[in-house]
Amino acid sequence: MRLPHYRTTASQSTITIRCRLFGRYADALGVEALDLDLAPDASTRDAVAALRSQLENAELIPERPLVAINQRHALPDARLRDGDELAILPPLAGG
Amino acid sequence: MRLPHYRTTASQSTITIRCRLFGRYADALGVEALDLDLAPDASTRDAVAALRSQLENAELIPERPLVAINQRHALPDARLRDGDELAILPPLAGG
Amino acid sequence: MEHVTSEAIVVSDLLSHVSAVERGAVVLFLGTVRRSAEDGPVRGIDYSAYVEMAKGEFGRIVQEAGLRWPEARFAAQHRIGHVPVGEPSIAVAAGAPHRAEAFAACRFVIEEAKKRLPVWKKELLDDGRARWREDRQRDSAPPRSPCS
Amino acid sequence: MEHVTSEAIVVSDLLSHVSAVERGAVVLFLGTVRRSAEDGPVRGIDYSAYVEMAKGEFGRIVQEAGLRWPEARFAAQHRIGHVPVGEPSIAVAAGAPHRAEAFAACRFVIEEAKKRLPVWKKELLDDGRARWREDRQRDSAPPRSPCS
Numbered sequence: 001m002r003l004p005h006y007r008t009t010a011s012q013s014t015i016t017i018r019c020r021l022f023g024r025y026a027d028a029l030g031v032e033a034l035d036l037d038l039a040p041d042a043s044t045r046d047a048v049a050a051l052r053s054q055l056e057n058a059e060l061i062p063e064r065p066l067v068a069i070n071q072r073h074a075l076p077d078a079r080l081r082d083g084d085e086l087a088i089l090p091p092l093a094g095g
Numbered sequence: 096m097r098l099p100h101y102r103t104t105a106s107q108s109t110i111t112i113r114c115r116l117f118g119r120y121a122d123a124l125g126v127e128a129l130d131l132d133l134a135p136d137a138s139t140r141d142a143v144a145a146l147r148s149q150l151e152n153a154e155l156i157p158e159r160p161l162v163a164i165n166q167r168h169a170l171p172d173a174r175l176r177d178g179d180e181l182a183i184l185p186p187l188a189g190g
Numbered sequence: 191m192e193h194v195t196s197e198a199i200v201v202s203d204l205l206s207h208v209s210a211v212e213r214g215a216v217v218l219f220l221g222t223v224r225r226s227a228e229d230g231p232v233r234g235i236d237y238s239a240y241v242e243m244a245k246g247e248f249g250r251i252v253q254e255a256g257l258r259w260p261e262a263r264f265a266a267q268h269r270i271g272h273v274p275v276g277e278p279s280i281a282v283a284a285g286a287p288h289r290a291e292a293f294a295a296c297r298f299v300i301e302e303a304k305k306r307l308p309v310w311k312k313e314l315l316d317d318g319r320a321r322w323r324e325d326r327q328r329d330s331a332p333p334r335s336p337c338s
Numbered sequence: 339m340e341h342v343t344s345e346a347i348v349v350s351d352l353l354s355h356v357s358a359v360e361r362g363a364v365v366l367f368l369g370t371v372r373r374s375a376e377d378g379p380v381r382g383i384d385y386s387a388y389v390e391m392a393k394g395e396f397g398r399i400v401q402e403a404g405l406r407w408p409e410a411r412f413a414a415q416h417r418i419g420h421v422p423v424g425e426p427s428i429a430v431a432a433g434a435p436h437r438a439e440a441f442a443a444c445r446f447v448i449e450e451a452k453k454r455l456p457v458w459k460k461e462l463l464d465d466g467r468a469r470w471r472e473d474r475q476r477d478s479a480p481p482r483s484p485c486s
Binding site: 201202297 | 349350370423435
Binding site for chain 3: 168186187
């Protein structure tokens with residue numbers, strides 16, 4: 001699968017994370033996965049801000065959505081590392 | 096089925112109840128049902144006393160066993176009426 | 191469905207009895223004949239009952255549960271006669287719109303059944319011996335219905 | 339047994355997975371797709387999931403339950419894809435030596451699953467429309483494991 005790839009910094013020193021969208025977010029934005037280049041000290045909050053500024057319909061994603069990093073629930077200000085998988089989760093509705 | 100029948104009073108004015116035994120009581124006493132003649136104002140306690148004095152091995156039955164009258168749990172001093180079915184219940188162990 | 195049966199309990203019958211599209215939660219309890227260090231070499235239990243009363247009492251328990259949880263539906267069975275180790279001797283299913291009620295209603299029925307059903311068990315051991323097993327108090331106070 | 343499946347849930351598989359002669363109590367919870375006045379004309383739900391994470395998270399929940407109730411055994415499945423009204427979308431079974439633990443352990447697993455599994459539902463209505471259904475808060479605080 002070829003993923004959309006967005007750069008948010010011009011610097012050489014960036015990290016790349018994989019961003020995944022689910023449920024109504026994936027539906028509305030028309031994308032399920034994309035790579036994001038971020039500053040090395042970026043948090044999930046920065047990643048969300050980048051998504052919100054770059055993707056159409058991304059205002060559907062709240063500023064502090066539920067997130068998971070590398071398939072574990074994470075805090076909204078968690079620090080990201082190069083290669084992380086960041087999932088933006090709509091409100092959970094399992095069961 | 097012919098039931099053993101025990102008279103405890105000589106008076107004409109008696110009530111007859113049917114007494115049923117279960118579980119270890121029926122096992123030890125070798126009887127599952129019998130009729131008892133009792134005074135008209137008899138309580139379950141009187142019926143139990145009669146059983147204990149008249150049947151072999153009946154000391155296994157406590158003085159105040161768990162009882163049911165007409166298939167409902169009853170208090171140990173409940174008043175009996177002619178025709179009642181009095182069940183003497185070992186400690187319950189269902190489930 | 192009979193509350194007291196001498197046949198094997200069929201779980202799927204209980205589940206379908208309490209299931210319906212408007213009840214999104216089903217809780218099932220199964221009590222099975224146990225064999226463990228604590229219990230000794232039990233190969234089965236012979237359950238005996240005051241059958242007419244056990245049926246009536248189980249019916250009253252379910253009725254009381256229906257008053258407490260009016261949207262719930264229940265299925266409840268006690269098996270009597272010989273029940274081999276590992277097989278269910280009692281089953282209670284409760285279906286309700288939401289899970290909190292389904293759990294509470296199922297728990298209510300099994301707790302009341304344990305306290306109130308006139309049922310007795312004789313354990314059958316590996317060596318062929320049998321023994322009456324009583325786990326409850328020998329008290330003469332009758333088990334009280336919580337609603338009466 | 340996979341924690342996330344796209345096939346129909348087979349209740350008997352869950353029950354046999356948690357049953358054993360030393361565990362005398364089994365509690366099963368089934369969450370089924372509901373149709374009621376409150377829910378509207380729902381004919382089914384399309385469940386989607388972050389599958390890899392949902393499997394891992396359900397596994398962690400069961401593991402945490404195993405630390406709390408070391409003698410218990412668990413089976414837990416969430417079905418994804420289309421689930422017609424009346425069929426189970428989630429099932430949790432807990433087998434334990436005694437019923438108090440079996441009830442508590444089963445309840446723990448379903449409550450945690452509801453809070454923590456990355457699963458979403460799109461209701462399919464009689465008229466052919468579909469709508470996302472969210473019943474939980476839109477909060478950004480991550481669901482916390484009670485053990486971490």
